[in-house]
Amino acid sequence: MIQAVIFDMDGVLIDSEPMWQQAELEVFSSLGVTICPKRQQQTVGMTTKLVTAHWYQQSPWSSMSLDEAEQAVLQQVATQINAAGVPKKGLLRLLDHLRQAELPVGLATNSPGFLMDTTLQKLQIRPYFSTCCSVEMVTEGKPAPDIYLLAAKNLGVAPEHCLVFEDSFTGMTAAKAAGMKVCALPAEHDWHHSKFDAADMKLRCLSELDFTQLNLRSALSNERSCC
Structure with missing residues (x-):
């Protein structure tokens, strides 16, 4: 029972999944990672830290740390939730x-x-x-x-x-x-x-x-x- x-x-x-996809697309694309919705499905359900590490392994960047990239994604998602959740x-x-x-x-x-x-x-x-x-x-x-x-x-x-x-x-x-x-x-x-x-x-x-x-x-x- x-x-x-x-x-x-x-x-x-x-x-919120569309919000996550949009935030990840904007942040990681700005870092030079090529992302499409089909590839994003590979990371659904992962922690943001693991998602960030996943895209870094696919296409390493040097303009910001992994922690900074993760926080950028989180802040964008929070903004979208507050605006339209x-x-x-x-x-x-x-x-x-x-x-x-x-x-x-x-x-x-x-x-x-x-x-x-x-x-x-x-x-x-x-x-x-x-x-x-x-x-x-x-x-x-x-x-x-x-x-x-x-x-x-x-x-x-x-x-x-x-x-x-x-x-x-x-x-x-x-x-x-x-x-x-x-x-x-x-x-x-x-x-x-x-x-x-x-x-x-x-x-x-x-x-x-x-x-x-x-x-x-x-x-x-x-x-x-x-x-």
């Missing part, structure tokens, strides 16, 4: 449902803390979360399971009783390695890809979620299930 729910952030709480369709309905069921909710993201705070503040959803874990809080980001295990520990729930909402294969791999159940939200171009077959459930959008599909423990009543 599910006793806690943990959300990824980018692509799950907010449609909105909750993903179906998110607020789901969060309200989980609150009514009195189920603990966590956030586990490969993004740094300041970007996590920017997103939560922009969407005005921080009160829904009992714990918020960013990549600096663990030794290894996703696909390592560390951040999901930390979120479960903070929520006081065993990993096998946690349900994770993830949009990337990297994130799904991390959650499954942590021993959790996963509801995958693949991008349209990845919908039929076999790599998401390991997910316990697959949705195109949170608004498609039928609450009767979830076996959630409600703190309100031992006889009540999520509906």
Whole structure:
């Protein structure tokens, strides 16, 4: 039975993947890296540090340090979130449902803390979360399971009783390695890809979620299930 729910952030709480792609395109192109959308798909779900290292290996630059390039990307994403960030369709309905069921909710993201705070503040959803874990809080980001295990520990729930909402294969791999159940939200171009077959459930959008599909423990009543 599910006793806690943990959300990824980018692509799950907010449609920020286009913002990341645009920021990476602008920053790395300015450094002489040739980037196209197809090549960018190789880095979806990675930490910004790993993405920066990936493009540096493809085409080394000398005009700024890797840390400076990483920070330039992060600042551009934060600016875009503040300007145009909105909750993903179906998110607020789901969060309200989980609150009514009195189920603990966590956030586990490969993004740094300041970007996590920017997103939560922009969407005005921080009160829904009992714990918020960013990549600096663990030794290894996703696909390592560390951040999901930390979120479960903070929520006081065993990993096998946690349900994770993830949009990337990297994130799904991390959650499954942590021993959790996963509801995958693949991008349209990845919908039929076999790599998401390991997910316990697959949705195109949170608004498609039928609450009767979830076996959630409600703190309100031992006889009540999520509906």
